[in-house]
Amino acid sequence: MNNKFDNNTSEKNQPIWENLKKLKKQLLTAFSDNKFDNETLIELEDVLIMADTGPKTAKEIISNLSEQVSEDSYENSKSARLHLANIINQRLNKLCPNEPISIKKNQLTVFLLVGVNGSGKTTTIGKLAHHFKNNGSKVALAACDTFRAAAKDQLNIWGEENGVTVFSSECSDPSSVAFEAVTNSIEQNIDILLVDTAGRLPSKKNLIEELKKLNRVLTKALSESPLYKWIILDSNTGQNALNQISQFREALDINGLILTKFDGINKAGFLLTLSDLDNLPVMFVGTGESIEDLSVFDAKKVGNNILGIAD
Numbered sequence: 001m002n003n004k005f006d007n008n009t010s011e012k013n014q015p016i017w018e019n020l021k022k023l024k025k026q027l028l029t030a031f032s033d034n035k036f037d038n039e040t041l042i043e044l045e046d047v048l049i050m051a052d053t054g055p056k057t058a059k060e061i062i063s064n065l066s067e068q069v070s071e072d073s074y075e076n077s078k079s080a081r082l083h084l085a086n087i088i089n090q091r092l093n094k095l096c097p098n099e100p101i102s103i104k105k106n107q108l109t110v111f112l113l114v115g116v117n118g119s120g121k122t123t124t125i126g127k128l129a130h131h132f133k134n135n136g137s138k139v140a141l142a143a144c145d146t147f148r149a150a151a152k153d154q155l156n157i158w159g160e161e162n163g164v165t166v167f168s169s170e171c172s173d174p175s176s177v178a179f180e181a182v183t184n185s186i187e188q189n190i191d192i193l194l195v196d197t198a199g200r201l202p203s204k205k206n207l208i209e210e211l212k213k214l215n216r217v218l219t220k221a222l223s224e225s226p227l228y229k230w231i232i233l234d235s236n237t238g239q240n241a242l243n244q245i246s247q248f249r250e251a252l253d254i255n256g257l258i259l260t261k262f263d264g265i266n267k268a269g270f271l272l273t274l275s276d277l278d279n280l281p282v283m284f285v286g287t288g289e290s291i292e293d294l295s296v297f298d299a300k301k302v303g304n305n306i307l308g309i310a311d
């Protein structure tokens, strides 16, 4: 995996951090006076809201901060900054997975990727195939986006680039394609099957019903084998993401999130809002369009680039 997150030496060349630093600059401006008072709190709340933190989360962060920096003993801005950095880091830590992905040899593990149109599902499948193959797993892909004519071709290109099998069919029912892919994967001793799905708005009832069916069929076909259900979300979705996620969750017990297009993230405050959701760890982050542009979510690094403890 191309660890853009870990590689300190090339940090200068990492536009992903430049984008996060917009928020950092604004937060630091709010702290620029040496005093820290009620006005600073109001200014900070405004900065957070403008960075797409969402009014509820911004309010929570600010009241948390004001509790820690008690009113009659307002400390200097440096120590208040440390408090805020800690609050931000705690929220980002909540986004990290509690346990690693469990991949067993000689047992099929399936990953079902869902999300709205263009969020980056197919590209992420290409990157995940590369990642898991590099870790020694035998990987295959299932072309369950039967909606868009070119979807199969797009997945085939990722299959070729990774040198892995792509299971597809002329059948237009994604559940049948998925069932066949699982059967074939078990026969061929595949370790990991990555299931691509059509982009859909969660408000489209029939498409959500289709997803529920796909989930039912996969769950039955796999019996005891692990089935990961991840939502793929563009990092620039903003507050609308919360609706999207909760609507997808009504259909499917989603247990992970991949944030794509993190290289172009505009408003980092959105990440702080995500931490209000329960049991939705960020499994990976997409940092570009090529096969290696996938990283694990490094909460500390992200936190430091929003408001570094050492600033």
Ligand SMILES: Nc1nc2c(ncn2[C@@H]2O[C@H](COP(=O)(O)OP(=O)(O)OP(=O)(O)O)[C@@H](O)[C@H]2O)c(=O)[nH]1
Binding pocket: 115, 116, 117, 118, 119, 120, 121, 122, 123, 124, 145, 148, 151, 197, 198, 199, 200, 259, 260, 261, 262, 263, 264, 285, 286, 287, 288, 289, 293
């Ligand atoms: N910069 C950047 N671009 C990305 C990333 N992930 C995906 N993309 C781009 O986003 C666009 C859409 O990606 P797809 O993988 O086709 O998205 P999708 O969710 O499969 O789209 P549908 O199947 O139409 O719903 C493509 O141009 C990708 O190259 C990322 O992490 N960073």
Ligand SMILES: [Mg+2]
Binding pocket: 121, 122, 123, 145, 151, 196, 197, 198, 199
């Ligand atoms: Mg796609």
